[in-house]
Amino acid sequence: MRTCAFLIKRMSFIFVFFTLFSFKGAAQQQDQTLILAGSAVNSCSEKTALGCSAQNKAVFRVSKANIKQIGLNWPSSHTTKKADVLTTLDALISKDEKLVSKSELLWQWRDINNEQLNSLTKQEFNFVFDMLEQPHSNSRPKAKPQSNSILQFIAGSLKVANPTPTLLIISAAQRDPYAQIEALKTLLPKGVTSQWLPLTPALAKAITNNTCSDLPALRHSQMNLYNRNNVYPELTKAEYTLCNNGVEALVNLINTSTGVLFSDGTAKNALKALYDENNIAYPWTNAIKTRPVIVGLGAGSKIQSEKVYLSQHQSETVLKAKSAPQPTVIKGLNTFTYGPLSTRFSEQNQTLNLANTLNNVKQNAVIKHGFGIDENTALVVIKSQKGNLMTVIGQSGVAHLSTQQKANNYNYSYWPARSVIDITNAGFKLSERTISQALAPVKIPPLPVQRFANILTDSKLRSLTQAMCLSQEQSAVGQQDDLLINLTATKNTHYYRVNTQPYGCALSNLLLNVERF
Secondary structure, eight states: OHHHHHHHHHOTTHHHHHHHSOHHHHHHHEEEEEEEESSOOOSSOTTSOTTTTSOOOOEEOOOHHHHHHHHHTOOSSOHHHHHHHHHHHHHHOOTTOOOEEHHHHHHHHHHHHHHHHHHSOHHHHHHHHHHHBOOOOOOOOOOOOOOOHHHHHHHHHHHHHOSSOEEEEEOTTSSSTTTTHHHHHTSSOTTOEEEEOOOOHHHHHHHHHTOGGGHHHHHHHHHOOOOHHHHSHHHHHHHHHHHHHOHHHHHHHHHTOSEEEEOSSOHHHHHHTTBOTTSOBOTTHHHHHTOSEEEEETHHHHTTBSEEEEOOSSOHHHHHOSSOOOOEEEEOOOSBOSSOEEESTTTTTOHHHHHHHHTOOTTSOOOOEEEEEOTTEEEEEEEETTEEEEEEEESSEEEEEEEOSSTTEEEEEEEETTOEEEEETTEEEEOHHHHHTOBOOOOOOOOOSSEEESTTSTTHHHHHHHHHHHHTOSEEEEEETTEEEEEEOOTTOEEEEOOSSTTOEEEEEEEEEEEEO
């Protein structure tokens, strides 16, 4: 009970969790908790990026030895480009071959030949900088005091599941899974043992084929990653050891953990460590899916849905195409069973992308609900024998889109932090507890009668809908190029002020219509 009291005092949002499920009852009845953040979170402030107290500072050295290795291992067939790059690197060698930061090295290269630097393919660019990177200090950075509500909720959920919890960190989503491990390990406070699980796409191939000695080559072929043995010798050694221990030991390690955390990065990279090239789950994937607590950061949240829809940010093709382009569909973990997830939702103006996903019929899918999680915010799903519910924690909120029978019409809801959402057969709705505790409306001037320009940029759609909520406005129109975004309150629309933060007003079932003129 002391743990419960501590959490209630430190995190007001935890009150929702523990008033619905007593501390003792939750430990007995809870099956799984998903904590799905819309971006990376950190141990310093909800308004800054991951790892401000433990940021990995990569360092580089241009030397004759590593220039020679670049020449011997050039990754493409562009031999003329290789020769030109080697010439430039020779010119960058300093007398003492001193260590420099990536930004310093980039500026020096631009001063010599900016056009050449811009002409490198992504593979060539990554290869050169991987080969020039130098080993990092093994000292663990000091974490600043925990102040992020999401991190506190993660720690509390783990301790509810197990008084002495262990959390496995899976960083496969990142291009370089070794780079931010120390930062990720310092996220959580004392009392939670965190451990890196070296489950990379390279290891997945090596351990299933019993070819652990091929890990360096597999990092090249599976991850376009080079020279990691020299830059992170201890971490690559841990990866090799895990590989040599075999599949059974890996599965046992996962089964004895309390939770797993999937890092931010790229969804496709993360899933390459969970499914083979034929979309068949690896032997350890089910063990991961059934952990009592699953945490996702950014892309690590996105992969929790049944299917992951990969589309560009609010791109010109999505905005201007007469028929929206079909997103790429890949198999997800399906721990979140309610629909596709979009991350950094408002900040990257993902509304049209999510609407496009709901209209997707390429895979004969019928998708009725989609969820967009803002940065520094998490959608929590609590699964128990009493039923499932959702709540929102963090800085901003979660958008929910559902389809209507009429094409290009959607129900738009926005759930701010501290919202509790009931899951019913008919869909999703704010709980009576949240509604009954709503704050009194504030008096603000009505919105001007105008079309709000560039509505799908700079989080303007979120700002407009929040203004509608606070002013109890019944309609508004936004414009983006030749698109009109019509927002209309119906008899099913409700506004509630849930908290006093900038995006603290909850909207339920606002009609959102998209049309061209």
